[in-house]
Amino acid sequence: MAMRRLRRFRRCTPLVSLLTAVGLACSSVSVDDGDTLEITVHIALSGGWDVGSTPGRIYLFSDLQPVPRHAAFPDGSPFCSLDATPIKSCTFAVPRGRTVTLMATEGDPAVFVRLAPASSQDTVRDGHFVEFTGWTDCPDAADRGMCVLRPTSAMSVEANYQLMQQVTVYQTGAARMDWITFAPAPMLKVPAESDNILDLAGCRRVFTPPAAPCDSVRLIGQEPFHRFTALVPRQTIVGMFPVPGAQTAFVRWDGSCILSDVFPTGTCSLISPSVSGPPILLTLRFQWWDCPGGPSDQDIPGQACVLRGGTVEEETEGRRQ
Numbered sequence: 001m002a003m004r005r006l007r008r009f010r011r012c013t014p015l016v017s018l019l020t021a022v023g024l025a026c027s028s029v030s031v032d033d034g035d036t037l038e039i040t041v042h043i044a045l046s047g048g049w050d051v052g053s054t055p056g057r058i059y060l061f062s063d064l065q066p067v068p069r070h071a072a073f074p075d076g077s078p079f080c081s082l083d084a085t086p087i088k089s090c091t092f093a094v095p096r097g098r099t100v101t102l103m104a105t106e107g108d109p110a111v112f113v114r115l116a117p118a119s120s121q122d123t124v125r126d127g128h129f130v131e132f133t134g135w136t137d138c139p140d141a142a143d144r145g146m147c148v149l150r151p152t153s154a155m156s157v158e159a160n161y162q163l164m165q166q167v168t169v170y171q172t173g174a175a176r177m178d179w180i181t182f183a184p185a186p187m188l189k190v191p192a193e194s195d196n197i198l199d200l201a202g203c204r205r206v207f208t209p210p211a212a213p214c215d216s217v218r219l220i221g222q223e224p225f226h227r228f229t230a231l232v233p234r235q236t237i238v239g240m241f242p243v244p245g246a247q248t249a250f251v252r253w254d255g256s257c258i259l260s261d262v263f264p265t266g267t268c269s270l271i272s273p274s275v276s277g278p279p280i281l282l283t284l285r286f287q288w289w290d291c292p293g294g295p296s297d298q299d300i301p302g303q304a305c306v307l308r309g310g311t312v313e314e315e316t317e318g319r320r321q
Contacts, residue, residue, distance in 0.1 A: 041080045041158075050085050056107075058102055103146055131187075131234065169284055172221070173220070174295065176218060183196040268282070287308065289306070
């Protein structure tokens with residue numbers, strides 16, 4: 001049996017005498033909003049990836065007018081979760097004649113820095129980090145991540161997501177790298193947030209000197225790696241600034257990056273692609289002193305340390321420091 005809903009509104013009649021000039025007297029009446037209708041939401045993960053559950057969600061708000069993101073709160077609101085990939089479908093019943101606002105949400109990006117060996121997971125796509133990319137056949141999608149519908153009959157709409165781009169940097173030698181990220185827009189949340197978590201992440205020492213170093217020199221030799229991994233939305237700038245040790249130097253980058261001619265030697269940056277691709281893998285190589293007691297960032301007197309990781313010319317220059 002179709003559900004019916006009664007909507008109450010205030011029917012106003014003119015006052016008499018002096019009150020006519022200043023107001024209206026209102027009485028409460030009931031009208032029938034009519035039957036409900038169904039809206040089907042399809043959430044698709046591009047590339048047909050089956051990565052299990054993701055944080056992608058579409059919230060539904062039904063009102064007489066569109067609901068702006070800053071005024072929307074998820075408490076009690078129905079939603080569809082992309083908890084089964086590559087596609088998930090949900091059906092909602094809404095009152096006929098109401099405006100329906102769909103809002104996409106996505107999980108925060110992330111950055112991890114740790115000492116770790118190479119792992120097969122470094123090239124596996126991570127379904128915990130997805131971003132909304134757009135609607136399919138939404139008649140009103142003026143605001144990013146929002147779709148406004150004014151249905152008169154049952155209809156469906158598709159929300160599209162993609163995996164965030166993964167960037168991994170292996171650092172060898174006497175390794176330390178300052179880094180900073182700049183994302184193009186805040187993540188889609190309900191209610192809205194003005195900041196993107198990535199814009200607050202990273203090292204700002206290179207932009208606001210003087211300041212304390214953001215990361216200590218990690219004495220690792222060749223393995224394991226001082227590993228930097230970022231999972232970022234499209235068009236994110238990732239800036240990476242190699243920092244040498246006391247008597248070691250930056251050697252080179254292995255992999256594709258854009259070298260800077262403004263910042264110190266070895267500064268590398270990249271911009272994540274619009275369409276997420278395979279993980280981007282880079283290796284940042286530093287020199288290190290191979291000593292009997294283990295790797296060092298300087299020559300220890302009396303230990304017969306040997307400088308490793310660079311060319312003959314670079315090793316000579318390192319010994320002069």
